[in-house]
Amino acid sequence: MMEIRMILGLFLMITAASGWNVTFESPTVTVHMHETLSVAFTAIVTEADVANGTVVVSTTRESVASVDDLPVLDSSTVNDLVWSSNLVVSGNFLGNADILLSIVSPDQENKTSDALSVIVIREERIIDTLFTVFVAVMVSIMYINFGAAMDWPLCKRTLKRPIGPTIGFVCQFVWMPLLSYGIGLVLFPDDPELRLGMFFAGVSPAGGASNIWTVILGGNLNLSVTMTTISTLAAFGMMPLWIFTLGSTIFNSANLGVPYSRIAMFAVGLVIPLGIGFLIQKKLPRVSRILVRILKPLCSLLIIAIIVFAIITNLYLFQLFSWRIIVAGIGLPWLGYLFGYLLALVLRQPGPDITAISVETGVQNTGISIFLLRFSLPQPAADLTTIAPVSVAIMTPIPLTILWIVKLIMDRRKKSIAASAEKLQGSTEPIPTVSASTKTDNTENP
Known part of the structure; x- marks a missing residue:
């Protein structure tokens, strides 16, 4: 019955020949998920509407918000042809939806109201605040550690052969943003929040885990560390550049304002922990050496901790984990690996460099994108966008793990x-031979 009513309402919305003068107490309302909200309204009606009219409610996204009980139009609720009543709106899931009232009368044209905009959000929990603080602290620790562990002489030596780092930069900040934008456009044409989350994952810098995977898979560690350093520093300019340009089209689709000040604050905010780490390197070299030793495992643990906490905090978002989300999570890192590999191969880079470039391209710092989304966007967009980078993080290590297992098997076989x-060589004894001198001695001394 609900589905028939929704279809009828949407049909009326499309075919309505005239508007219906309905005034809601507020044109936009916010309701918590799994709760209801009563919204008062008044509507101008005719005597024919009261006698023969049928009220229909339509919802653009019933999975987000719905109206379970139709308001009753009768003479007891009408005063001087002004109908006063209430809509009881149910918040079903996070997101935005429009609700419209229509009136169907056999004696006159169908009429449809302007939309009541409904925003469904979660009730703020203590764990949500803890998660935001946790991510901020973890990202800051990561950047302090990175600043302390930066090996500038190594970067200078590697940059003397700039082809590898240049390929890595192009892959990281040209290919990956464009790829993430394209994946979002193809898989989520009607879900700008998911497109935005995918795009933020694509414009993020390389993850610290890329250095570990490069070592495991036999790649060039020096090149990997240099590309990670360049990527981290370039992200201060490249992330805002992509978000403010190409990303603005997604913000417009989602009816969200581009949070210029928050993103700028985020970029500047990361400079502080990076600077603290650099000062540790200069002033406390012993501490810096300790941080260098723990950088790789620490970065991996922090990224894993952020992802795990994000999953625990936002378990309800797995209702959105459709095949499209899975394909998007696979597509971004896996196509990143492939593009980095092919570009390095075409440009005739050595095998270890190809491995480093491929891994560096595909492994994104999803912790950064999750933090930036939650820090920059209002609810429910901050929650809805998180599912994309979480999916990317889950799918990123799968091909690398398979390659590692294959490599272990091949190495063990070798x-x-x-x-x-x-x-076999040690067990083979040489066959004794008789020399010519021995033969002569034997003939002379029978």
């Missing part, structure tokens, strides 16, 4: 073959 060959 060692086994080499050991067998060595054993």
Whole structure:
């Protein structure tokens, strides 16, 4: 019955020949998820409407908001042809929806009201505040550690051969943003929040885990560290550049204002922990050396902690985990690996450099994107956009883990073959030969 009413209402919305003068107490209302809200309204009606009219309510996204009980139009609620009543709006899930009132009468044209805009949000919980603080602290620690561990002489040596770092920069800040934008456009044409989350994941810098994966897979660690350094520093300018240009089209689709001040504050805010780390490197070299040793595992643990906390805090978002979300989570990092590999291969880079460039391209710092989304956007957009980078984070290590297992098997097989060959060679005794001098001696001394 609900579905029939919604379809009828949407049909009326499209085919309505005239507007209906309905005034809601507020044109936009906010309701918490799984709660209801009564919205008062008044409407101008005719005697024919009261006698023969049927009221229909339509919702553009019933999964987000709905009206379960139709308001009753009768003479007891009409005074001087002004009908006063209430809509009881149910918040079903996070998001935005429009609700319209229509009146169907056999004696006159169908009429439809202007939309009542409904925003469904979550009730703020203590764990949400803890999550935001936790992510901010973790990202700050990550950048302090990174600033202390920056190896400037190594970067200078690597930059003397700038082809690898240049390829990495192009892959990271040209290909990945465009790829994330395209994936969002194809998979989420009607969900600007998901497109925005995917785009933020694509414009993020490389993740600290890329250095670990590069070592595990036999890549060039020096090149990987240099590209991570360049990516981290360039992100202060490249992330706002992409968000304020191409990203603004997604903000407009979502009816969200581009949060210029918050994003600028975020970029400047990361300079502070990075500067603290750099001062530690200069003033406290012993502490800096300790931080260098723990940088790689710490970055990986922090990113994993952010993702796990995001999943625990936002378990309800897995209702949105459709095949599109999974494909998007696979597409961004996996196509990043492939593009970095092919570009480095075409430009004839050494094998270890190809591995480093490929890994560096595909591994994104999703912790940064999650923090930036939650810090910059209002609810419910801050929640809805988070699911995309979480999906990317979950799918990122899968192909790398498979390659690592294959590499372990191949390395073990090579060692086994080499050991067998060595054993075979050691067990083979040389065949004794008779020299010519021995033959002569034997003939002379019978």
